[in-house]
Amino acid sequence: MSEIMxxxxxxxxxxxxxxxxxxxxxxxxDFTYRSMLGYLLMLVATLLLPFFGKLFSHSIYLIIGNILSVIISFYFINEMSWNEEWGGYFKPLTPNQLLIFASVLFLIPQLFAMRLAKKLKDRVKG
Structure with missing residues (x-):
């Protein structure tokens, strides 16, 4: 199989x-179980996926993946809008505002992971 493939x-x-x-x-x-484990899973994913993505592939896939993840999360968050408690649980932010805030915030560790992968890739090549 070729490198491009x-x-x-x-x-x-x-x-x-x-x-x-x-x-x-x-x-x-967080809402259902009052658990922060979901945020921890998201942090681990936002460290591993961009690291391996940058190490073995191209950054465009990471951009596409982030966009798709936000769109899919947006869909499910809006599906929960029937629950009045859901809308007020994340005050002072709305669920959609928290989606945007968390998505932007979790770009930071992704950038660090991508930078680390690039350094490792350059070290192996050079």
Missing amino acids: KNAVVGILIVCLYCFPYVYNSMYQ
């Missing part, structure tokens, strides 16, 4: 793994 396969796998609604899952775990 391997990069594409890894990239598609990364996008598929990003399709999990990490922010929604974190918020749901």
Whole structure:
């Protein structure tokens, strides 16, 4: 299998793994079980996925994956809008505002993970 094909396969796998609604899952775990484990899962995912994505593939797959994850989380968050407690649980933010805030906030560890992967990749090549 060629290097380009391997990069594409890894990239598609990364996008598929990003399709999990990490922010929604974190918020749901917090709301339902008063547990912060969902946020921890999101942090681990936002460290591992971009690290391996940058190490073995191209950054475009990470961008696409992040966008898809936010869209899927947005869908599920809006599906919970029937629950009045859900809307007020995350005050002073609305659930959609928290989605945007968390998505932007969790870009920071992704950038660090990508930078680390690039340094490691350059070290191995050079």
